[in-house]
Amino acid sequence: MSYTINELSKMFHLPASTLRYYEKIGLLENVEHVNSYHRVYNESHVDRLNFIECFKKALLPLDEIKAFFTYEKDMVVNYEKILDMLKTQEQKTIETMKDLEAGLTQLQKKIRYYSLVNEAVKNNSPLPSWDDL
Amino acid sequence: MSYTINELSKMFHLPASTLRYYEKIGLLENVEHVNSYHRVYNESHVDRLNFIECFKKALLPLDEIKAFFTYEKDMVVNYEKILDMLKTQEQKTIETMKDLEAGLTQLQKKIRYYSLVNEAVKNNSPLPSWDDL
DNA sequence: ATACAACTTGAAGTTAACTTTAACTCAAGC
DNA sequence: GCTTGAGTTAAAGTTAACTTCAAGTTGTAT
Numbered sequence: 001m002s003y004t005i006n007e008l009s010k011m012f013h014l015p016a017s018t019l020r021y022y023e024k025i026g027l028l029e030n031v032e033h034v035n036s037y038h039r040v041y042n043e044s045h046v047d048r049l050n051f052i053e054c055f056k057k058a059l060l061p062l063d064e065i066k067a068f069f070t071y072e073k074d075m076v077v078n079y080e081k082i083l084d085m086l087k088t089q090e091q092k093t094i095e096t097m098k099d100l101e102a103g104l105t106q107l108q109k110k111i112r113y114y115s116l117v118n119e120a121v122k123n124n125s126p127l128p129s130w131d132d133l
Numbered sequence: 134m135s136y137t138i139n140e141l142s143k144m145f146h147l148p149a150s151t152l153r154y155y156e157k158i159g160l161l162e163n164v165e166h167v168n169s170y171h172r173v174y175n176e177s178h179v180d181r182l183n184f185i186e187c188f189k190k191a192l193l194p195l196d197e198i199k200a201f202f203t204y205e206k207d208m209v210v211n212y213e214k215i216l217d218m219l220k221t222q223e224q225k226t227i228e229t230m231k232d233l234e235a236g237l238t239q240l241q242k243k244i245r246y247y248s249l250v251n252e253a254v255k256n257n258s259p260l261p262s263w264d265d266l
Numbered sequence: 267a268t269a270c271a272a273c274t275t276g277a278a279g280t281t282a283a284c285t286t287t288a289a290c291t292c293a294a295g296c
Numbered sequence: 297g298c299t300t301g302a303g304t305t306a307a308a309g310t311t312a313a314c315t316t317c318a319a320g321t322t323g324t325a326t
Binding site for chain 3: 015017018021025035036037038061062063
C-alpha cells in the first residue's frame with residue numbers, strides 16, 4: 001500500500017507541512033520522491049507515525065523520539081539504552097498524569113464554587129465563600 | 134507576612150526571572166517595589182501563584198490564566214464566562230489525560246518487548262517478535 | 267569612602283515545533 | 297501550447313514561555 005502526503009495528512013490530522021518537517025529533521029526516513037515531483041509513503045511510515053503520535057502524547061520531545069528510532073535500528077546492541085529511555089519516559093508520563101489530576105481537582109473545585117456563585121446571583125442571595133465547598 | 138523574590142522563588146521552584154516575567158505580563162499584580170530597589174510580595178501573591186501552578190499543570194496557557202484572574206475581579210458580572218472557561222478547560226484536561234494514558238500503554242508495551250529482547254540476548258536465544266507480547 | 271552583593275531594568279536571545287512564503291516543477295485537461 | 301492545481305524547495309517567520317545580558321541602583325560591611 002502506498003500513500004500520498006495528503007492521505008497521510010488526513011489519516012493523522014497533521015498538516016502536510018508537518019510531514020515534510022518530520023522528514024527534514026530525520027523523524028521520517030526513506031520517503032520516496034517520485035520524479036522529484038511528489039512523495040510516496042508506505043506502511044512503514046504509517047507505523048512510524050503511529051509511534052510518533054503516541055510518544056508525542058506522552059510528551060517526549062521530537063529529538064528523543066528520533067534518538068529512539070536510531071537506537072532501534074540496532075536493538076541487539078542498544079536494547080539497554082532503549083529500555084532505559086522507555087522507563088525514564090514511563091516515569092515522566094506518570095508524573096505528568098499526577099500533576100494533571102491535581103490540576104483537574106482544583107479546576108473542579110473552582111467549578112463547584114462558581115456554580116454556587118451562579119445560584120446565589122440568580123436567587124439574589126449572598127455570595128458563597130470559598131469555605132462553603 | 135511578606136516575602137522576598139528569593140523566598141517565593143524557593144517556595145515555588147521558579148527562578149526569580151520567571152517571577153519578574155509573570156509580573157511583567159500582568160499575571161502577578163500589585164507587587165510592592167520598595168524604594169525602586171526590591172520587590173516585596175504578600176499572601177495574595179502566594180495564593181495566586183498556587184493557582185497559577187495548578188492551572189499550568191492543567192496545561193492552561195498563561196494568557197488564559199491571566200484572563201481568568203481578570204474575570205474573577207468582577208465575578209458577579211462574569212461568573213458565566215468563568216464557568217464556561219473552567220468547564221472547557223476541564224474537558225481539555227480530561228482529553229489530555231486520556232491521550233497520556235494511551236501513550237503510557239504503548240510505552241509499557243515497548244518496555245515489555247525490550248525486556249524480552251534483553252532476555253533473548255542474555256540467553257543467546259532468538260529475538261522475540263512484536264507478536265509475542 | 268569604597269567595595270560588594272543583592273536587586274533592579276529594558277531589551278535581546280533562546281528553544282521547540284511548527285508554519286508560512288516565494289519561487290519553482292510537473293502532469294493533465296482544454 | 298497554455299492554464300491549473302497539486303506538489304516541491306530552502307529559508308524566513310511565528311509562538312509561548314522563559315532566560316540571559318548589560319548597565320544601573322541600593323544598603324551594608326570594612
